Amino acid sequence: MSIDPQSRFLSLLSVACATGRCPAMKALTALLILLVLASAIAFADEEAKPEFVIDAGGHTGAVNDIAYSPDGKTIASASEDKTIRIWRAEDGACLRVLRGHRRSVCGVRYHPDGQRLISAGEDGTVRIWNLATGETETLLCPPNCESSFDMSKDGTRIAVGGEGAISVVSLPSGETRELTGHTRPVISLCFSPDGTRLVSTSYDQTARIWDVKTGESLHVLQHPHGVAGASVSSDSRTVVTGCFDGILRIWDIGTGALITQVDLNPWGCRFPLFSVAGDDVFAPAEGLICVSVSKGSLLWKELDKSTMRLALSTDGTALAAGGMKGEVALWDAKSGTRRWTVSGKSSGTRHIAVSPDEKELAFSNAAGTASRVSLVEGTLDSWYATRKLSNTSQWNPITYSPDGHFIAYGTTESPLVLFDSSSGAPVRVFPEVRHEVRAMAFSSDGRALATTDAGGTPSRIWDVETGSLLNTLSGPTDVFLLEFSGDDRFLLSGNWSDATARLWDWHTGNVLATLRDHGRRIRGIAFAPDSQSFATAGTDACVRLYDLPAAKPQKVIKAVRDMHIARDISFSRDGRLIVCQGD
Template identity: 25%
Template sequence: MYRNYFTFLIFIAILILCLQNIYAQQENQRFLLPSDAVKRIGKGFLYDLEFSPDGSKLAVATTLGIWIYDTANGNELNLLTGHTQSVISVCFNSDGRILASSSYDDTIRIWDMNTGKFIRKLSGHRSNVYTVAFSPDDRIIVSGSRDEMIKFWDIETGNLDKTIVGHVDGVYGLSYSPDGDILASFGVDERINLWNTETGEFINTLIPNYQPILVGSAKIEAITFSPDNTTLLSVNTNGTIREWDVNKLKIINTFETIQSEVYAVKFSPDGKTLAINGPINNENVIQIWDISTGNQIATLNGHIDRVASLEYSSDGNSLASYSYDNSVQIWDVKTGTQTQTITGHNNGIIRSIIYASDGNTVASFNHRGIMQVWDARTYKMISSTKVNFRSFRCVDFSPDGLTYAFGHNNGMIEITNRTSNEETHTIKNAHTTVVSSVAFSDKGSILASGGYDRMVRLWDVSTGRLIDTLAGHEYTVLKVEFSPTRDILVSGGSDGTIYYWDVNTGNPIRTIAAHTDRIENLSFSKTGDILVSSAADDSICLWDVSTGSLLKTITPNRNIYSVEIAPDGNTLASSHLREVRLWNVSTGKLINRVTGHSSAIYSLAFSPDGNTLISSSQDHTMIVRKIKPSNN
């Protein structure tokens, strides 16, 4: 009997542990996803990094909020949300129990790091708050903003203690002297200002040789005080490091790093070394410099793309780096080895999403020239390819997902094979100016292009040769789209006009004065019977393709970023800043509103079966949702 009882207790203990693990996973899903979504791809763009004082946690400011990571294993501990726009800066107090964050929403928020709960919001700035810092005694939070103001806040009460005018065009950085008597600040005006923290009075300005500031000269990237309060270090975007005597207000030491441009830089807490990254030698490598000798003493290798952000731990033994390879690396500075890798913080804004015609894969393309292909069942990345050009204006994928085409600002079109990433064809003078839109036919054999030269052109994808030029638009052509079932091409102009073209003859079928402002989106239903258009006049129109007659007008009364009609033709999705709206096509009535993105939603894509909708946003993430069909 006792054996059975003991066995039962063991079973209960194991069950409790399993339930705790399930609950932890549910909590993880909770802060990753809105309630109606099944998957979020990406954790948002990273703006700032900060170690907790004991080095056990890493706070990451992103477009989604503030991620908290365990530095020992790289696991996500929490996501602090509440800011209504991207978080720009984060800072721990001296014991790590409080975190301050600042945002593009013009506010500062205070968080309890033991519970992860929001404590209070500090409002008063009139523009983006770029930086925050705690005073050494943790009694004051100081903030610097684009509104040119520096504000001092009482941490206990949240009351504003004082405000000083900091810098012309914005305050970018702040640093307290270790004794707390002086605050140093820098801004767009390329000056370092010193302030009395007790009175807020201006002490003086540090300018190299007190020469007039030159427009376009190297800007200040970072500042830090020496532990003995006597000197201040600054580094410019051209890699120049200066050491200032704070009392005598003059430069006592200057040396140049080998970098002609600085992408990321951070002083160690003791001011003895500097971590820096730039284009010289290798933009993926982090260099460590000895400040006293001006010599490079170490290099950290591991990233495969440009390093964008650096942060030392308070003891100087660890360094965190964020790269455009979408990873955060944590380094042991003494040995130069990586101790942890954190992934998922995408650096590119996804501008285009498309399902392959078989529905098995999804292709996405971001503004930095990265094309990623995802498994549509697991949403795991299959491949990621960096394209060799950055001046593209528009992109489209062939229906089978194997070929993609780019239109460029200089009038060039490039057609590329995804599997080899080799350019199949380069058409240098496809248009005389900007190529504004490209689209593949339903079989992928023809590519249509529209340009600022008011022309629509058809290209043979296999040879890259021009098939036909379709002339008729009196203004810029902004969008082109093929019917999925008929030999029809539609094009939309900046004057709100839509042209229907016979692909076989190149002749216009009809012209419609569809909108009162520029056409921004064109989309066919899967059957090709309905055409959806949206424009800068904030209206969505549904058209009968056979007759050209207007079926329905939907007026969301908000800016329209993207529209997409479901394959069954019954549901329409439209994006409006951070919101996706679903409409019944037959009645024009709103079915549902869904949110979850923290920035503008640029692209929408239905799966071929119509059961899934993916949205991509300026917050650098994609959200996957299951959609219930709208029955007419």
């Protein structure tokens, strides 16, 4: 891989880094280097793309939802980049970009008249767009508009979901009914084609079937783990759910009884979608999979890990897909042949790790590669870029051991590997870690490694020298933040679904404190250098400080004006300052 155009610029920057007397200059230099490298390395070692790839006009963030127009001529995609894009179904040409949402767009649907588009955003708004003009006709602000969205087939109702509650809004009156019952955030919503039922899925390990007219919860479908998505058959008689345990389950929508299930491991399943005939199910997970419900057999698969959301054409022959890297693709639903792909531009850096001696950086990106750069010489170690990461989604954690001898991250061969930071040779594999790692942290003495993964297991502590399991922290399975205190007495974890931070005595596995002060989601955790306090950041746009070991609240720092989310916090070395990134 050649990075000649960047190397000259990196050389100049490295001189500034090596000779800079000010720590702030070094930090700024490192940031500039990362910005250059993010563009140089992204997608450099991806597997061969399909024959027909359109490389312009793509999203710059993950695609959260996708929809087919009633006439089958266009496709709409909603993205984390705050935009909605309209694509020509025939060839993938981008026809229009709709801008207006201030935050990530979580859902999009065409109105049955084909002249309007309805979108929901994490900014708390629902917008009704005039497709002829590209302008917003109506702006609604229903409660619970945060993370999930759907519209009834006749266009008379929309549903939005958030931190456990759902709002069903009648159109055009705006009359709203709130549905309560879930105890954790709602992940997805799906109206039955006849409009009488609404199916919701949640991190609380349930899917619920609601009576749309009365708001009554008719059936609670229990699962062993969080439920990612659901789809209702065209005759409105059955519902399929995709659980984080990798099993598709088919239920009778009238009785709530389990009819059958299909184990899709090792691929798993996220947001399943019934075919028009209801005989097959499409499931994006560790690839795009089509299975026969009646036979329980695999019809076709495409191992593209980035696929997240699906939409079928009205006649059921074409399948539109949106992915974590911002791409939009069109498939032949019967054969699994890809017709076209619009590549996204969401290939930026996901995680950054600084070596203990501050001479190099290791980072991972959304393209699924890890790389290392010398901050002294401005050179790139290519061996990192040649190993595909185990995950091409938002996680891709990577970290140095405290002594700088190891770098830990996952590959396609193993979800967790220790590499020698000098030679790049693999040193240790953790075979008991079988799923993509979401978060990891070394203890300060480098002897222990804490991990959490996507396999539905609690956080675990590993012996770095032997690879053996030291302890399992019984608790939530969707932890995505981990950090040891400097004195190695404590471990702090951040949980996605129930908006909690937990303080652990990791030696015994005991929970010392459970903190829910942010109300919604935890987005950052950090211990102070002296191990006498710690801080959390969340979607309430606040940083909260606690003492140790009692975890008693000390101070609440409100974010600056117009910041909606506080995240990715860090203490300065002397503990006097806290740096916080926000949206």
